[in-house]
Amino acid sequence: MDEQTRSGDDSSPIPREITRAGDHDIRILWKSGHESLYPARYLRLKCPCAVCVDEWTGREVLRPQAVTEDVAPSSLELVGRYGLRVRWTDGHSDGIYTFKLLRELCPCCQTS
Amino acid sequence: MSETDKLKIDIVDALKSIQDPDLGRDIVSLGFVKDVKFCGGVAAVTIELTTPACPVKDQMREEARQAILALDGVDEANVEMTARVRSSSSDNQSLLPGVKNVIPVASGKGGVGKSTVSANLAVALAQSGAQVGLMDADVYGPSIPTLMGLSEKPVSGPNQQMIPVTQYEVKIISMGFFLPKEKAVIWRGPMLDKMITQFLGGVQWGELDYLIIDLPPGTGDIQLSLCQKVPLTGAVIVSTPQDVALNVAQKAIAMFNQLNTPVLGIVENMSHYRCSHCGQRDEIFGTGGARKVSESRGLPFLGEIPLSTNIRVHSDQGKPVVLAEPESEQAKAFLQVAENTAAQISIRAMAGELEQDIKVSF
Secondary structure, three states: OOHHHHHOOOOOOOEEEEEEEOOOEEEEEEOOOOEEEEOHHHHHHOOOOOOOEOOOOOOEOOOHHHOOOOOOEEEEEEEOOOEEEEEEOOOOOOOEEEHHHHHHHOHHHOOO | OOHHHHHHHHHHHHHOOOEEOOOOEEOOOOOOEEEEEEEOOEEEEEEEEOOOOOOOHHHHHHHHHHHHHOOOOOOEEEEEEEEOOOOOOOOOOOOOOOEOOEEEEEOOOOOOOHHHHHHHHHHHHHHOOOOEEEEEOOOOOOOHHHHOOOOOOOEEOHHHOEEOEEEOOEEEEEHHHOOOOOOOOOOOHHHHHHHHHHHHHOEOOOOEOEEEEEOOOOOOHHHHHHHHHOOOOOEEEEEOOOHHHHHHHHHHHHHHHHOOOOEEEEEEOOOOEEOOOOOOEEOEOEOOHHHHHHHHHOOOEEEEOOEOHHHHHHHHOOOOHHHHOOOOHHHHHHHHHHHHHHHHHHHHHHHHHHOOOOEEEO
């Protein structure tokens, strides 16, 4: 275990606070001080579970048309010390969003 | 201000000179000094440590006594040492509400002595005065009942919770209690996941300072489920000195790193063999390999346990060597591992009090 993992810098990000933002978006305040705002549907489409993403090829299996515009998280729970499970209003809850994945998905840090 | 009040302040000031070597701060600023009394030349203080298994407890008591006795007007100093184990995680422990620290014992490779280390670690911590539980999560080869000399089965309590069996002041649960010796567990992942949930939330653990979890070898379903269900305090990695074991142990370390679970340190088991006839030391599997790995990975080295007949004999007889022969070299080695582990947990817990936990409000 190195210092980085504990202090939660960008190589191993740790949230300080996870809350609701707006009507149904998710807000994460990271230990580093950075704040990420995730629109609900954007995060739903990025579900990393084996039903939504092919386990071997990494190909996205989930079709955007299959996810309604008003999908929203109904509850959140921490998974051990490393991730977050989201229960969505469409009944899906299989994906574990690791903190690392969530940090990478931060919309304001996307370069493209 | 009365003379007595002034002297009480002097006593606290004098105690500021005493450092906790593990936490690297003085015992006053750490808030360990409680209950300072002074009456008729006699001073009495209570020092509350973060673990009853503190390796430098006696030394600290003596240092405190000397520091107080050096003050003018003090003829006698009574220092009482107590302990309150801190929790490494404040909330989201819905499965284990009364358990302060959860410590998996893992190895990667099988047959390196995880269960023996777990059993002796649990008993040594309990002997120091801590409240200890021991969960045998090795469903394939549960050996804790044998090592702890148990044949009775746990009974059901209220709310359909199992009441763990208590032996040597350790609360124990094991798959071995529920299966006849000649039957085997042949389960796929979802069943193993269910079992882990059952052993965590379905057992009346009550208030525990330390819950030691004896894991099966590998980095599979049981390890993953455990890392998902509860925030673990930190893992103890057991390895023999050989490369073949150390290389696999590093896989276990990698798994815990990936799941953000701290690693408390590495124990080198079967570190050397001392001949019971001539006393000569023989390094059957080499020695010092685990120490090297811990240094290169920046992990604490928790101690080395010799390979010895008496550990094996007492294990087979169901009474861990720390209890059966407390004065032996082997028992002292286990005791040192227990003290170092407790010290590492204290360091994490104290750091956690400064760091914030993850707040989820949704």
